[in-house]
Every structure is written in structure tokens, then in C-alpha cells.
Amino acid sequence: MSGAEHMVRFEQVAKRYPGGIQALGEVSFGLARGEMVFLTGHSGAGKSTLLKLIALLERPSRGRVLFDGRNVGRISRRQIPWLRRQIGIVFQDHSLLSDRRVFDNVALPLVIAGVAYPEIRKRVRAALDKVGLLEKERMYPPMLSGGQQQRVGIARAIVAKPPLLLADEPTGNLDPELSAELMQFFVSLNELGTTVLIASHDLDLIRRLQRRVLVLKDGALADDVPARQVAAP
Amino acid sequence: MSRRAGSQSGGVPWPGGVRAWARRHAYSLLSSLGALVRHPLATLMTVVVLAITLSLPTGLYMTLDNAERISDGWERLDTVSVFLDAEIEERGAVQLASLLSTWPGIVAVDPISPQAGMAELTGRLQLDDLAGRIEANPLPWVLEVTPAGGQDVETLSGRLRGAEGVDQVVVDLQWLERLSAILALLERLAVLLGVLFAVAVAFVIGNTIRMDIHNRREEIRVLALVGATDGFVRRPFLYSGFWYGLGGGLAAWLVVELSLFVLSGPVGRLSGTYASDFTLASPPWLVVATLVLGSGILGVLGAWLAVGRHLRAIHPS
Structure with a gap:
């Protein structure tokens, strides 16, 4: 068993893009192995940036991002492919x-x-x-x-079959019926052991699934709602 | 066959072992060929440019190679002029001629009378009335001696000098020396051009690969996103460079062979007028192999230069 209980851990992570735009500031949270978590917030709240930091599509300006106990910010260029192979990513723009x-x-x-x-x-x-x-x-x-x-x-x-799945607005272009079907698919993946983090603003859908929800607001973590407190509609 | 507990997944340099490595290579090889085949016109244009570039130094090399073979033939045809003592008359000259023709190392002896010598001289100097102005012909009998092939001309002329009735032995090798000096100069020029054109080939291929990279930016980005190593991204381009070089080298060989074929008719007629059966030689296999493989390697080199620069631009700092 690996020592790290968290699949992903953010410790006071900040990301400032060149040009001075502060995308994230002081974000801390942990994602347990085998957990399924939704990441929500208004557009521009930093959801995409947060996902990018995990897969090292961007490097944090401050703080530490840990994946499986390893500081992602310290990973050398040569080891990036190793990290990305542990993570399945669904991109907003498909990237096909x-x-x-x-x-x-x-x-x-x-x-x-x-x-x-x-x-x-x-x-x-x-x-x-x-x-x-x-x-x-x-x-x-x-x-x-x-x-x-x-x-x-x-x-x-x-x-x-990566241990971690990140999805950036995976249901953005889908009709409600298909969205629900896909979310159910993610749930079944999670039940088979995959850790899942989904950025979405489809609040109805999120409520129905009753999983933990992280709420980002202006680059800061505004709320962290445990699964049992997510109210069913 | 029992299968051991697989390959260690932790090994970063060769994840998945040798067979996985071979599979990734096979994929790169095929995908590089696929990329070239998908744009046949662009590929053809690059290969033609490379072929012409490479055929120039190769053609020059072949010209020199053939010229050297001709001049080797000339050396054997070169004659030694043996000037006899002035008092020797026709009878003595003919006797000495038949004696010398029995010497080993001598193919033929051709006696030239003073009259014939004078006629040749007046013709060459364009002094038609020279014979008329000189009372007595001052020229001696001359024996034109043709040495056998492989005979050292210096030794032979030494022995001729020692023969009775011989006044002077003249070996006119100067023009041959000049010719071989010119050939040596041209050879050096060919080497120089070869180096320059090799650099040009590497840069032409590097630039082509640079444009390929530009056109396949999105593909490179996506490959990196799903966990491709730099090596995996780089490899198809290196293969492409190799294919470009190999294709260019092969096409250059074809160009040279075609040129030799086109020239063979006129060269045959020209050498016919010299009563020679000289024919143009094709490049030897070693030259062909150097040309084709060398340009392939140059292609890899050019591609490496182009890819290295652009890969660095892709990853987040």
C-alpha cells in the first residue's frame, strides 16, 4: 500500500498567470483515494486552472500540489509523461x-x-x-x-484505466438525458475504484448524484460540502 | 511457455520492456511513412530538391573518376623520344630500332627521319619555308619508343640513354603531370562541394521537418497531454527526416545513372574518334551506399535540430 492516503492534495496553492491574472489563491483540499468529487463555481472561478495544475499542464506559482504523495511542482520535464499516464483527462475542447x-x-x-x-x-x-x-x-x-x-x-x-480521472465540463455540450447517462457512467467508474474529479456547473445533476462538492469562487475555495450534506432535489 | 510477472511498470526509461519499446518504434515508423504518403506532392518536391542537390557533387565525383580512368590509359600511350647521334644514317637508325623493339618493356619503336621531323616542325611552327632557308637539315634521326603498360618510364629512359648511338632521351610527361594536378584540384573541389551540399541537405530536411512540426502542432500537443514522452513525440519526425534523406539519396543515384546513360552515346562516339573503346563507368556500390545512407543520416540530423528546438517550446516551464 502506498503511504499517501490522498490521491491529490493541494496545500496553499496559488496560480498567477503571466500578466498578473490571479487564477487561484491559497487553495487547500484533499482528494481521497477512490473518492468522487465535483468541482463547481462560476465561469472564470479557476476550475480549469485547478485541473490543469494536477496534470501539470500548468505549474503552481506557490504552494504544493501532491499527486500520490509526490510534489507535482518538483517533477522534472522528463517525468511529466509518467504523471500524465496516471491521469485520464476529459478536455472541454475535446482535444481530438x-x-x-x-x-x-x-x-x-x-x-x-x-x-x-x-x-x-x-x-x-x-x-x-x-x-x-x-x-x-x-x-x-x-x-x-x-x-x-x-x-x-x-x-x-x-x-x-488510470487511477485518477479529471473531467472539465464533460457534459457541457450534451442534452440532459445524455448528461445524466454520462454522469452515471462516471459513477460506475468510481465504484470500480477510479478516483474522479469533475468540474461542472450543472448543479441539478450534481445534487442528484450526492457526492462531495468543492465550490470555487474568484480563485478561492468558498465551500467544501461533504456528500451526506448535499441535498437531494 | 510460462510468463513471468510481466515487466516492471516502475522503470521509467523503458516502461513495458523491450517489446513495448519495439511496438512504439514500429508505430513511429509507420506513422512517419503515413504522414509522408498523405502529402505526396510536398514529399515529392522535397525529394526532388534533395536529389538535385545530392546529384551535383556525386556527378562531379563520377566525372573525375572517369577522367582519371581515361588519363590512366593516356599514360600508357605516352612515348619516349630517343634522339640519335647526328652521324647515324638511315641504316643504323633502322637497325637500332629493330634492336630496341626486342627489349622487354618496349611495345613499339617508330623511326622518324630528319625529313619527316622537319616537316612536322614546320607544320607546327607554321614556317612553311623553313626547310628552304636552312641548307642542311640539322635534325637527327629520332626513334619514338612506346613503353609497355606498367613499365617505369624513368628506368626505361635510363637504359635507353646508355644504348650505343643515343644522344638524348626526352620524356614529355609535363602535360600529364599538369592534367593530374588539375584532376587533384577538381577532386578537392568535389570534396568541398560535397561537404557544402551535405550541410545544405541537412538544412533542407531540417526546414521541411520544421514545417511538418508546425502543421502537426495540435497532434504534438495532444500527444503530450495523454502522456507521450519527448522521445515518442520526436521519433516520427526523425524517421521522416531519415525517409526524406533516403529518398533524396536514391533519387540522386537515379539522376546520376540517367545522366550517365544520356551521355554514354556522345561519349562513345567521341572515344571512337580516338580509336578507344572507353565507356562511362557507373558509380561503384560503395559510393552509392555512402550517398544513400549518408543522406539518410543527414536527414535524421536535420530533423533532430528542428525537433529539439520546437519540443522545448511545447512544454510548460
């Missing part, structure tokens, strides 16, 4: 390669890890099946709707 088929997009994390092709095939199809896009595997992302592209991004994030 438009000139690669859906199958190849989802396969990327496995290809990078050097997994054998038959295994890649099996796992990519399983991931696409879970997000309901198996029949689209030979299509190119621009041929799909925004919601479908979002689901391709989710399939890519989970295909390598």
Missing part, C-alpha cells in the same frame, strides 16, 4: 486529432504505452462500447456531433 479515426484517437494512450495491437483493439472497442460509440470507430471526429466528440474524449481518458 481531426485527421485520425475515432479508433486511433482513443487508442493513443495505449499506443504511447506500447501495448500490443490485439490488446489495444480489445480495450479501445470496450471503451467505445461504454460511451456508446462503437459503430463510429472508423469515422473521423469532425464527422461527429459535439456530444459524440466529447464521448470520444471520455473513451480516450478511460481506455488506459
Whole structure:
């Protein structure tokens, strides 16, 4: 067993972008192993920045971000890939390669890890099946709707079975029914042991799922609501 | 076969072991070829530029190589002029000629009479009335001696000097020395051009890869997001550089062979007028291998320069 009880830990983390914009200031919280947490707040509150700091898409200006007990800010450039392979990320802008088929997009994390092709095939199809896009595997992302592209991004994030899943507005482009379905999917992933952190402003949905909620306001942690206190609608 | 408890996942440099490493390489190789095939026209244009660039020094090298082979032939045709004593008449000259032609190392002896010598001289100096103005022909009999191939001309002329009735032995090798000096100069020039053009090839490929990187910025970004190492991002570009270089080298070889083929007709007719059966030689395999592999390696080098610079710009500081 690893010594760190927290999957992710923020200790007085601040992030100031060049140009003086303060995105986060003095944020502290812990994300337990196997927990599912929602991150909410108005747009520009720093949700995306917080997620980026975990995956080292940005480095903190002050404070410490710990992943699995390791100070992410101290990780050298050469070790960034190691960190990113432990984290599945669903991006707001999908970040898919438009000139690669859906199958190849989802396969990327496995290809990078050097997994054998038959295994890649099996796992990519399983991931696409879970997000309901198996029949689209030979299509190119621009041929799909925004919601479908979002689901391709989710399939890519989970295909390598990372211990931590980060999602930035994963239901932003989806209709309510599909949103609920996807959230349920994240819940089932979490029940299988994946730690999940989802940035979302879909408050109705969040309330229904009754999980811990972190509320960001102007770059500071305004509230940390434990799961049992989240009121069902 | 029993499978041991897999490869250590903790090993950072080679995660997943040798087979995973080989799979990643295979992927890079295929994806680099795929990228080139997806843009056939751009690839072709780059390869043509490289082919022309590489064919110039190679062509010059082949020209020199062939010129040296011709001049080797000339050296054998070179003759030694043996000037006989003035008092030796026709009979003595012919006797000495037949004696010398039995010497080993001598292929032929051709006696030239004073009259023939005078006629040649007046012709060469364009002094038509020279013979008329000189009362007695001052020229002696001359024997034109053709040494055998491989015969050291210096030794032979020494022995000829010792023969009875011989006044002077003249070996006119100066023009050959000049020729070989010119060839040596051109050879040095070829080496110089070769180096310059090699640098040009590396930079042409580096620049092409730079544009590739620019066009595939988004792909590089996404690869980095999902955990690709710098090596993984870099590798397809290095392979592309290698393919460009290899393609350029092969095409340059083709250009040189085609040029030799086109020139072979005229060269054959020209050498025919010299009663020679000289033909242009194709580049030897060592030269072809150096050209093709060398330009491949230059491609990798150029690509490395371009990728190294741009990778640094991608990651957050």
C-alpha cells in the first residue's frame, strides 16, 4: 500500500498567470483515494486552472500540489509523461486529432504505452462500447456531433484505466438525458475504484448524484460540502 | 511457455520492456511513412530538391573518376623520344630500332627521319619555308619508343640513354603531370562541394521537418497531454527526416545513372574518334551506399535540430 492516503492534495496553492491574472489563491483540499468529487463555481472561478495544475499542464506559482504523495511542482520535464499516464483527462475542447479515426484517437494512450495491437483493439472497442460509440470507430471526429466528440474524449481518458480521472465540463455540450447517462457512467467508474474529479456547473445533476462538492469562487475555495450534506432535489 | 510477472511498470526509461519499446518504434515508423504518403506532392518536391542537390557533387565525383580512368590509359600511350647521334644514317637508325623493339618493356619503336621531323616542325611552327632557308637539315634521326603498360618510364629512359648511338632521351610527361594536378584540384573541389551540399541537405530536411512540426502542432500537443514522452513525440519526425534523406539519396543515384546513360552515346562516339573503346563507368556500390545512407543520416540530423528546438517550446516551464 502506498503511504499517501490522498490521491491529490493541494496545500496553499496559488496560480498567477503571466500578466498578473490571479487564477487561484491559497487553495487547500484533499482528494481521497477512490473518492468522487465535483468541482463547481462560476465561469472564470479557476476550475480549469485547478485541473490543469494536477496534470501539470500548468505549474503552481506557490504552494504544493501532491499527486500520490509526490510534489507535482518538483517533477522534472522528463517525468511529466509518467504523471500524465496516471491521469485520464476529459478536455472541454475535446482535444481530438481531426485527421485520425475515432479508433486511433482513443487508442493513443495505449499506443504511447506500447501495448500490443490485439490488446489495444480489445480495450479501445470496450471503451467505445461504454460511451456508446462503437459503430463510429472508423469515422473521423469532425464527422461527429459535439456530444459524440466529447464521448470520444471520455473513451480516450478511460481506455488506459488510470487511477485518477479529471473531467472539465464533460457534459457541457450534451442534452440532459445524455448528461445524466454520462454522469452515471462516471459513477460506475468510481465504484470500480477510479478516483474522479469533475468540474461542472450543472448543479441539478450534481445534487442528484450526492457526492462531495468543492465550490470555487474568484480563485478561492468558498465551500467544501461533504456528500451526506448535499441535498437531494 | 510460462510468463513471468510481466515487466516492471516502475522503470521509467523503458516502461513495458523491450517489446513495448519495439511496438512504439514500429508505430513511429509507420506513422512517419503515413504522414509522408498523405502529402505526396510536398514529399515529392522535397525529394526532388534533395536529389538535385545530392546529384551535383556525386556527378562531379563520377566525372573525375572517369577522367582519371581515361588519363590512366593516356599514360600508357605516352612515348619516349630517343634522339640519335647526328652521324647515324638511315641504316643504323633502322637497325637500332629493330634492336630496341626486342627489349622487354618496349611495345613499339617508330623511326622518324630528319625529313619527316622537319616537316612536322614546320607544320607546327607554321614556317612553311623553313626547310628552304636552312641548307642542311640539322635534325637527327629520332626513334619514338612506346613503353609497355606498367613499365617505369624513368628506368626505361635510363637504359635507353646508355644504348650505343643515343644522344638524348626526352620524356614529355609535363602535360600529364599538369592534367593530374588539375584532376587533384577538381577532386578537392568535389570534396568541398560535397561537404557544402551535405550541410545544405541537412538544412533542407531540417526546414521541411520544421514545417511538418508546425502543421502537426495540435497532434504534438495532444500527444503530450495523454502522456507521450519527448522521445515518442520526436521519433516520427526523425524517421521522416531519415525517409526524406533516403529518398533524396536514391533519387540522386537515379539522376546520376540517367545522366550517365544520356551521355554514354556522345561519349562513345567521341572515344571512337580516338580509336578507344572507353565507356562511362557507373558509380561503384560503395559510393552509392555512402550517398544513400549518408543522406539518410543527414536527414535524421536535420530533423533532430528542428525537433529539439520546437519540443522545448511545447512544454510548460
